[in-house]
Amino acid sequence: MSYILYGSRGSGSAAVEVGLRVCGLQYRQIRASTWEPDSAIDELGRINPMRQVPTLVLPDGTVMSESAAILIYLGLLVPHSKLLPDSASAKAQAIRGLVFIAANCYSAIGINDYPERWTTASTKPALEKVRQGARRQLHRNWEIFADTFRADPYLSGDAPGALDFLATVVTRWAGTRAHLAQSRPGFMDVMRRVDAHESAAPVFREHWDA
Ligand SMILES: N[C@@H](CCC(=O)N[C@@H](CS)C(=O)NCC(=O)O)C(=O)O
Numbered sequence: 493m494s495y496i497l498y499g500s501r502g503s504g505s506a507a508v509e510v511g512l513r514v515c516g517l518q519y520r521q522i523r524a525s526t527w528e529p530d531s532a533i534d535e536l537g538r539i540n541p542m543r544q545v546p547t548l549v550l551p552d553g554t555v556m557s558e559s560a561a562i563l564i565y566l567g568l569l570v571p572h573s574k575l576l577p578d579s580a581s582a583k584a585q586a587i588r589g590l591v592f593i594a595a596n597c598y599s600a601i602g603i604n605d606y607p608e609r610w611t612t613a614s615t616k617p618a619l620e621k622v623r624q625g626a627r628r629q630l631h632r633n634w635e636i637f638a639d640t641f642r643a644d645p646y647l648s649g650d651a652p653g654a655l656d657f658l659a660t661v662v663t664r665w666a667g668t669r670a671h672l673a674q675s676r677p678g679f680m681d682v683m684r685r686v687d688a689h690e691s692a693a694p695v696f697r698e699h700w701d702a
Pocket residue numbers: 503504505525526527543544545546557558559560594598602
């Protein structure tokens with residue numbers, strides 16, 4: 493029995509793919525996204541009305557969406573994966589960080605990518621203003637993240653875990669890494685360390701060629 497991961501190249505499904513591999517769980521992927529009309533988007537829409545990836549179907553047919561929830565679930569399911577740290581306080585911080593990214597960063601990416609969903613205005617300049625505002629807030633929220641969640645040497649401790657994997661994926665969009673390279677260079681060193689780690693690098697290469 494295998495997991496089914498709905499995803500797309502360069503999308504948030506990369507973080508869940510790393511999580512599944514670290515847990516040693518078998519999965520098959522189905523390419524689906526709203527921006528690829530030739531993908532399995534209708535099939536995805538039937539199980540996740542948000543029509544968003546990542547969406548994961550568990551072997552018993554349970555549908556999971558929301559990248560942070562999926563990664564927390566995997567970390568609890570396979571504790572030896574170290575997706576979540578062992579100690580109660582470190583685990584609490586990791587869960588806090590995962591929800592922080594979902595609530596304050598991934599959400600702003602959705603506004604950047606689809607500004608027309610967040611305003612009743614329809615002119616190009618008005619939409620561009622929504623996008624610019626979302627980016628400014630996104631970059632500010634990542635600075636707060638970088639100042640709040642310390643890495644030693646990884647955000648999850650000795651080895652990279654769910655928090656590292658979601659952060660390294662979601663920082664790839666909307667000019668975040670270029671911004672953080674200027675304002676939080678130490679944090680960008682952590683991101684690059686995770687990018688290069690053996691647990692994540694093969695998946696990231698498939699998604700981003702780098
Ligand atoms: N809240 C979701 C957001 C997922 C999301 O926005 N995924 C993007 C791809 S990276 C997507 O599928 N967007 C398509 C759309 O919203 O139409 C999560 O944290 O996983």
